[in-house]
Amino acid sequence: MSVKRLGIVMNGVTGRMGMNQHLIRSIAAIRADGGVRLNSGDVVMPDPILVGRNEEKLAGLAKAHGIDRWTTDLDAAIRDPRDEVFFDAATTQLRAELVKRAIDAGKHIYCEKPTADNLATAVDIASTARKRGIKHGVVQDKLFLPGLRKLKMVIDSGFLGRILSVRGEFGYWVFEGDWQAAQRPAWNYKLNEGGGIILDMLCHWRYVLDNTFGNVRSVSCLGATHIPERVDENGRPYQADADDAAYATFQLDGGIVAQINSSWCTRVRRDDLVTFHVDGTHGSAVAGLHKCWTQARVNTPKPVWNPDIPQTIDFFGNWQDVPDNAAYPNGFRAQWELFLRHLAGELPEFPWNLEAGARGVQLAEAGLQSWRERRWIDLPDLQF
Structure with a gap:
């Protein structure tokens, strides 16, 4: 040795x-x-x-x-x-x-x-x-998170059948910095310092979508600056002119539609700080950072819309936890x-190289263009 x-x-x-x-x-x-x-x-x-x-x-x-x-x-x-x-x-x-x-x-x-x-x-x-x-x-x-690794295993096993759609929710409340210190640095909210959640997170969503569900072919994205003034690490107020939330829809190979909301202005009431809900013809799956749950076609409840009586179905009760059958390091x-x-x-x-990194930047740039021009943007294959 x-x-x-x-x-x-x-x-x-x-x-x-x-x-x-x-x-x-x-x-x-x-x-x-x-x-x-x-x-x-x-x-x-x-x-x-x-x-x-x-x-x-x-x-x-x-x-x-x-x-x-x-x-x-x-x-x-x-x-x-x-x-x-x-x-x-x-x-x-x-x-x-x-x-x-x-x-x-x-x-x-x-x-x-x-x-x-x-x-x-x-x-x-x-x-x-x-x-x-x-x-x-x-x-x-994020490809190496236990939850997403379990989700990829579920997909590769054929459990979901043909994937129809993906719904992603990411984010949490980042304090404004006045009465509680912010959990993220101030540059995240300044355009001239490279801030903005679209540039930050759509690079992540590109490799997650490409490697887990199907290649991204087009995007429609709406950004927002919900909180226009924040306080920096030194207690100084500043104008937050970068987007702090993004609401995006993606068209993937195979006709899959993905929707991902990304926000630093949301309070969490879901399983984790990020969750992906995937629906397929044979089953569905929900993955967070560490956990993954599945529901098969035969375990799917049959709700009927009736707003006049309280809901009797426990919609969490028919999901099964994917076990930790492998070690998941950091x-x-x-x-x-x-x-x-x-x-x-x-x-x-x-x-997972610089070419993949460029595809992430391509999606972020397309998302910003979509927001600016209020239209769908196609993503052509890149030449290196």
Whole structure:
């Protein structure tokens, strides 16, 4: 057995997502467990260098998680040939430029999404990566959620029959920041800083829909800015001019119709912060973050509309829980481990890449165009 060191430039790890999911629960956890063991018996051991602007935060994170290296000099980190991979979880507006620089330096790429704030740039960096022959991946974490993995198993088993429709509900109440602190940073609500729920979430819904139900072919989307004034992390009021809710309908391959509401202005009364309700000719399924329930054709109740008497049917009672027949690790870590195996040559294909990321940006851009022009927008196949 040999241990192969893999140097990773990790940019943006002082932010909430970069720190909690990518550093602590993925890379640091992999290191603590002795690296990723390949089928050959060899081990890939990530050796990250933490990059950001705040020296105190970087030093504290590095010390807390047994990491030797950190720097505020991003340019030097990208140039350093000792590190083979560039990872970015910082701001959307800067991502494409940083990824391009890392590609030019010969680095493999793994990054958050959106990969860019416009389609032309997202396609360009994906094409550049392909031409340079570097390996690349984009975080598509929701595919690795236990609930969606169970749902995919249900679909692949044929339990649902022909899928007719999908209804997704995502979101929760994000406090305005005045009498309670907001759970999301202020830039999410500012257009000039890359904010907006359409750009943020439609990138997610593209890979969820494409990989779980069918390729997205067109979209009709209405955005809204329901709360126009919020208070930032420093207690300063600001104008929230980015969309904080999106109401979208998608047409998928096979005649499937999907509707997904995304909102930071809704109070939750459903099974989870995100749920997908799928109806098919032979059965239905509902999936959340961790759980999945099914109802077969033979278990479907037969309600009759009668507004004059209270409903007697327990509509939750005829659903069955899909059991935890497999181990479901943290979704971010699961995809990180697959990418490390891809870099080691163990997985020849890695479909969750910059090209998939560009398709996510395509849907977000089409959603914004649909809202602006108040019409359906078709999504042609992209060329890379």
